[in-house]
Amino acid sequence: LAVNTAGATTFTGAVGGTTALSSLSTDAGGTVAINGGVVNTTGAQSYGEAATLDAATVLTSTGSGAITFGSTLNGAQTLAVNTSGATTFTGAVGGTAALTSLTTDAGGTVAINGGSVTTSGAQSYGEAATLGANTTLASSGSGAVTFGHTLNGAYTLAVNTSGATTFTGAVGGTTALTSLTTNTGGTVAIDGGAVRTTGAQSYGEAATLGANTTLTSTSNGAITFGDTLNGAYTLAVNTSGATTFTGAVGGTTALTSLTTDAGGTVTINGGAVTTTGAQSYGEAATLGANTTLTSTSNGAITFGDTLNGAYTLAVNTSGATTFTGAVGGTNALTSLTTNAGGSVAINGGAVTTTGAQSYGEAATLGAATTLTSSNSGDITFGDTLNGAYTLAVNTAGATTFTGAVGGTAALTSLTTDAGGTVAINGGAVTTTGAQSYGEAATLGANTTLTSTGAGNITFGGTLNGAYTLAVNTAGITAFNGEVGGTTALASITTDALGSVSMTGGRIKTSGAQTYNDAVNLGAATTLQGVNVALMSTVDGTQALTLSDSGTTVLGGILGGTTPLLSLTTDSLTTAAGETHLKGASIHVTADAVFHDIVKVFTDVTLQTGGDLTFMQTVNGDTANTRSLTLD
Secondary structure (H helix, E strand, O other): OEEOOOOEEEEOOOEOOOOOEOOEEEOOOOEEEEOOOEEEEOOOEEEOOEEEEOOOEEEEEOOOOOEEEOOOEEOOOEEEEEEOOEEEEOOOEOOOOOEOEEEEOOOOEEEEOOOEEEEOOOEEEOOEEEEOOOEEEEEOOOOOEEEOOOEEOOOEEEEEOOOEEEEOOOEOOOOOEOEEEEOOOOEEEEOOOEEEEOOOEEEOOEEEEOOOEEEEEOOOOOEEEOOOEEOOOEEEEEOOOEEEEOOOEOOOOOEOEEEEOOOOEEEEOOOEEEEOOOEEEOOEEEEOOOEEEEEOOOOOEEEOOOEEOOOEEEEEOOOEEEEOOOEOOOOOEOEEEEOOOOEEEEOOOEEEEOOOEEEOOEEEEOOOEEEEEOOOOOEEEOOOEEOOOEEEEEOOOEEEEOOOEOOOOOEOEEEEOOOOEEEEOOOEEEEOOOEEEOOEEEEOOOEEEEEOOOOOEEEOOOEEOOOEEEEEOOOEEEEOOOEOOOOOEOEEEEOOOOEEEEOOOEEEEOOOEEEOOEEEEOOOEEEEEOOEEEOOOEEOOOEEEEEEOOEEEEOOOEOOOOOEOEEEEOOOOOOOOEEEEOOOEEEEOOOEEEOOEEEEOOOEEEEEOOOEEEOOOEEEOOOOOOOEEEO
């Protein structure tokens, strides 16, 4: 049947209800009213003019004929189009009178060419769909809008409903959409594995993944999730534009993994990202809220570029956490915490926070690194720290090394600034170069500090802690502050290479002090302990007091290069133990007073510019074999 008129064509009753027509055509130029509820053909149906529905309508082609609306379509009725052929909407649908609902069945194709489809209820496109114009699909009554198959077409698509939007098949797989937008207020399900656009993608409502998914913008379009995102599948977001997660990700159903590619930016604004596996942020990242990143099954969490944002960040995984770029370089984080159980790699050269930094797991440095807290936040390494690079820790708060430092890969150097405290609790710090502890230091375990490349090891402030300290370096060991003033060390030992500088006034131990290398005094100094041994030279125009209840050993020349001001062993009230003279000479410019027993183990010359006093006995180690010259 072909109906040709520029006037009104009306089908009041069912068409083909008992015997299907072969085909039905109405020409362009007039109107067609489909009022009978049914049109059945074995072949094609083509409505060339503006069409209206006046009843709930089903259009069926049993022989895969094309069903085409060549102009607009309106009417507050349901429409179901059933054909294995091509369904085409050439004009706007529901533009003046919204359809109640629109359904096309599976098995053919549907082309949406009129720019808009408006219904009060649901829209369901069961077959492969194409866009032939920039398109807006709207349901004014919160109806679901569903693409049951693939969707393609180099045009924009906006889906506006407070109901459920579903993409069952791949979107833009053969012909990328220009852009894709879903509005706020409903849900969107991305079930087809891929969405590809040349421009932006914006998912305004709560989103779920129903398959492993890749979202791609080939021309730097922004990809935005405006609400939550959930689904136990992988998600890869590929764009050189801006990627934004506005809501929590994986909050109710953790993603399997999340990856964003390099080249653009990623903004994490929703406060949490939870995956069972890995998270990889390939581009420059910013935080827009206090944020927790969690992998529940040991997945790696990686920032492949810089990370900024004035918010807290907690990274929780038993896998590897990696900061490839600088953290807080342009906008300092509030705080940064990584949990125990995995590893953390600090590869970007700098981490800056206003508050605390806490690295709970084994840490490695991948570049020369500066850690800074601008507002006196604590900086804590909760486990071991390794990496052949320099480390500078700058905070007026507490710096803590809980585990061994440089145990498997020695740091190049380690520096902590003045103004806070540093706790060395891991038993060992090993560097190839210098170590400088600028603030008040405490030991929380028996400790060995080693520089394998003759670096200086310096304590710039006080040093306390009831533990042993061994310092091994061919460089200068410097005690610039009082040692053991509030809590005496158990013992101190320095190795034979290098030298020791004492400018802090007092070194107190509950046990032995053994200085195997040359000592230089930069202040009047008291060494207080049990068995104090100066095994090499001692120089410096300062007073030296040895308060030792055990055996004091003077194993080298004292004042040979720079005479000491004075030398005192013990005092009248605390005299105990012995002093063993094993060096060839002692030179002081003022008094030398020995309150304890003196034993001479080699020929010794004592030269003083003041009084020389022996308060107890003086003997040789073997009778009649040693000389003692007093000058």
